[in-house]
Amino acid sequence: MIRNLEQMEEKVLALNKKHRVAVAWAQDNNTIGAINNAVKKGFIEAILIGKPSEIKKTCESRGIDYRIFALVESHNEIQASSEAVRLAKTGEADIVMKGLVGTDKFLKAVMDKEMGLMLPGSVLSYVCAMEIPAYHKLLFITDPAVIPFPNLDQKVAMARYAIEMAQKFGIKKPKIALISASEKMSRLFENSVDYSIMCKMADRNQIKNCIMDGPLDIFLACDKKSVEIKGVETPVNGDADILLFPSLESSNPFYKGLMLFAKCELAGLIRGTEKPVIVMSRSESERSKYFCIALSCLMA
Amino acid sequence: MVLKNMNDLKRLVEGGPRKKLILAAAEDQHSLGAVIRAWKENIIEPILVGNEEGIHNICASNNYDISGLRIINEPDTEKSVETSVKMISSKQADILMKGKIGSASLLRSVLNKTWGLRTGNLLSHFALFEVETYPKVIAVTDVAMNIAPTLQDKIAIVNNSVACLNRLGYKMPKVAVLGAVEMVNENMQATLDAALLSKMNQRDQIINCIIDGPLAFDNAVSLESAQLKGIKSEVAGDTDLLLMPDIEVGNVLYKSLVFFAKAKVASIILGAMVPIVLTSRSDSEQAKFDSILLAAAASR
Numbered sequence: 001m002i003r004n005l006e007q008m009e010e011k012v013l014a015l016n017k018k019h020r021v022a023v024a025w026a027q028d029n030n031t032i033g034a035i036n037n038a039v040k041k042g043f044i045e046a047i048l049i050g051k052p053s054e055i056k057k058t059c060e061s062r063g064i065d066y067r068i069f070a071l072v073e074s075h076n077e078i079q080a081s082s083e084a085v086r087l088a089k090t091g092e093a094d095i096v097m098k099g100l101v102g103t104d105k106f107l108k109a110v111m112d113k114e115m116g117l118m119l120p121g122s123v124l125s126y127v128c129a130m131e132i133p134a135y136h137k138l139l140f141i142t143d144p145a146v147i148p149f150p151n152l153d154q155k156v157a158m159a160r161y162a163i164e165m166a167q168k169f170g171i172k173k174p175k176i177a178l179i180s181a182s183e184k185m186s187r188l189f190e191n192s193v194d195y196s197i198m199c200k201m202a203d204r205n206q207i208k209n210c211i212m213d214g215p216l217d218i219f220l221a222c223d224k225k226s227v228e229i230k231g232v233e234t235p236v237n238g239d240a241d242i243l244l245f246p247s248l249e250s251s252n253p254f255y256k257g258l259m260l261f262a263k264c265e266l267a268g269l270i271r272g273t274e275k276p277v278i279v280m281s282r283s284e285s286e287r288s289k290y291f292c293i294a295l296s297c298l299m300a
Numbered sequence: 301m302v303l304k305n306m307n308d309l310k311r312l313v314e315g316g317p318r319k320k321l322i323l324a325a326a327e328d329q330h331s332l333g334a335v336i337r338a339w340k341e342n343i344i345e346p347i348l349v350g351n352e353e354g355i356h357n358i359c360a361s362n363n364y365d366i367s368g369l370r371i372i373n374e375p376d377t378e379k380s381v382e383t384s385v386k387m388i389s390s391k392q393a394d395i396l397m398k399g400k401i402g403s404a405s406l407l408r409s410v411l412n413k414t415w416g417l418r419t420g421n422l423l424s425h426f427a428l429f430e431v432e433t434y435p436k437v438i439a440v441t442d443v444a445m446n447i448a449p450t451l452q453d454k455i456a457i458v459n460n461s462v463a464c465l466n467r468l469g470y471k472m473p474k475v476a477v478l479g480a481v482e483m484v485n486e487n488m489q490a491t492l493d494a495a496l497l498s499k500m501n502q503r504d505q506i507i508n509c510i511i512d513g514p515l516a517f518d519n520a521v522s523l524e525s526a527q528l529k530g531i532k533s534e535v536a537g538d539t540d541l542l543l544m545p546d547i548e549v550g551n552v553l554y555k556s557l558v559f560f561a562k563a564k565v566a567s568i569i570l571g572a573m574v575p576i577v578l579t580s581r582s583d584s585e586q587a588k589f590d591s592i593l594l595a596a597a598a599s600r
Contacts, residue, residue, distance in 0.1 A: 152486065153486075183503055184503055184505060185496055185499045185500045185503060185505060187451065187452075187496075193492075193496060195499075196495050196496045196498070196499035196500075197484055197492055197495040197496070199495070199498075199499055200484050200494070200495035200498055200499070200514075201483075201484045201495075203498075203532070203533075204482060204483050204484060204531070205530065206483055206484060232503070233502065
């Protein structure tokens with residue numbers, strides 16, 4: 001079982017495979033730094049799509065030899081996004097990554113009905129693995145980036161993606177906590193209704209390979225002592241591997257808060273696509289971007 | 301403790317203090333027959349309220365010896381019901397039984413705001429079946445009173461029924477929430493409500509019982525069929541109480557058990573200050589007698 005992001009990196013290195021990553025609008029400093037690192041470690045080959053002159057300039061300023069990348073010229077971020085997606089679609093790339101382009105423009109290319117990368121009928125969502133110094137293992141969370149207010153079907157899809165990712169980390173039957181403000185079921189809290197239904201679906205094996213409980217608050221999900229104090233019987237038992245959040249507005253501040261105040265590192269990935277798609281906030285650190293690339297190789 | 305059959309129910313009542321039963325509008329041959337038998341067998345102490353002359357005529361033509369029985373003469377049907385209900389609300393008796401009067405009129409008096417038997421709880425119908433093909437009696441609710449119960453109604457119906465089973469000696473009755481299938485299906489409200497009831501039970505929001513659902517009828521009453529489907533459930537195959545999704549399913553099941561499976565049935569109304577025996581004219585005298593037994597056992 002992989003317990004932190006460095007172990008994840010080791011696992012990717014041990015795969016001994018080179019994945020081809022197409023980066024859309026690639027000229028930004030953090031992206032090039034992270035890509036360079038991954039190429040040097042030997043687990044990817046990179047195709048950088050953007051303005052070659054700017055890419056070269058960024059490389060030079062950091063002392064990176066741009067000749068280790070394949071460069072594809074593109075004039076604007078929309079075209080660069082389409083080109084990255086096209087390369088993945090035609091099999092010339094295994095992974096697509098967002099560079100300096102806005103998330104909405106990038107995802108538009110990914111979700112294009114004819115040229116995009118969506119699996120038929122699938123839900124586009126986001127899962128990330130968080131390494132939090134105060135927690136004894138990796139914590140997967142969903143969805144801090146894509147679905148604002150997931151409905152029941154989307155929550156079920158989110159749970160399945162997170163379970164699938166946790167399994168790639170060697171957790172056979174991940175414990176998944178469905179997060180709310182309290183552990184009670186109340187019709188006034190629609191999410192607690194969805195959660196109760198999902199738990200029964202897990203009971204009946206309609207959601208497989210997990211131990212699911214919810215609604216739970218974060219204490220009951222991640223802290224055994226709180227479970228004891230509150231006396232709530234829960235199979236997750238303060239040992240959650242996955243937290244499923246009720247909304248983007250709850251999960252996004254959770255992960256950003258942890259990054260800012262609790263020295264958390266993370267690796268995240270879009271789910272629901274034919275091939276891994278790396279989307280991260282432009283302000284994210286080079287190190288996080290590097291881990292995202294490694295994660296995409298693990299999931300590819 | 302579980303009850304295997306109606307004889308066990310009788311044993312539960314025998315030897316205890318005799319409960320006082322008021323038969324409202326008592327000039328009714330079928331009800332009188334059952335009441336007098338229960339009186340002769342020392343199960344209850346009846347008080348007959350109604351048309352005294354009519355009562356004596358019925359007893360004479362059926363050779364019922366009612367010497368020593370208390371009769372309150374009230375020839376007007378509506379008034380006889382009002383008197384009966386008022387005697388109960390002033391704690392002069394433990395059980396109310398319907399005689400020669402429509403169910404709707406009786407219930408109107410029971411629900412009277414000033415002198416009725418309201419407790420704030422929903423009224424619900426509770427039936428107990430002895431079927432040869434099941435190793436113990438099985439309770440079914442609600443087959444006669446609530447037409448299309450909402451989730452809140454279902455909670456109230458379960459609470460009524462569980463409190464009754466608790467009084468019959470079941471510490472943690474097993475409650476199966478019935479659906480057409482054992483899977484959660486968003487298009488079948490019964491399966492969603494079942495999931496919510498299960499979760500509320502897990503969270504101690506519904507207590508003194510073990511709830512599982514949705515369960516299809518076969519999974520609820522046959523362990524073999526539950527195992528064939530791979531259902532893990534404490535309730536499946538060992539159900540004490542079946543919660544019906546609506547009155548149509550409930551009523552058809554009830555009548556199928558009686559007509560095709562030759563089940564014995566006892567039934568009462570719960571949720572008022574006292575159990576109410578509200579059998580219909582088409583019920584056999586045996587069913588009326590067994591219902592009196594059930595009311596006596598369920599009475600506090």
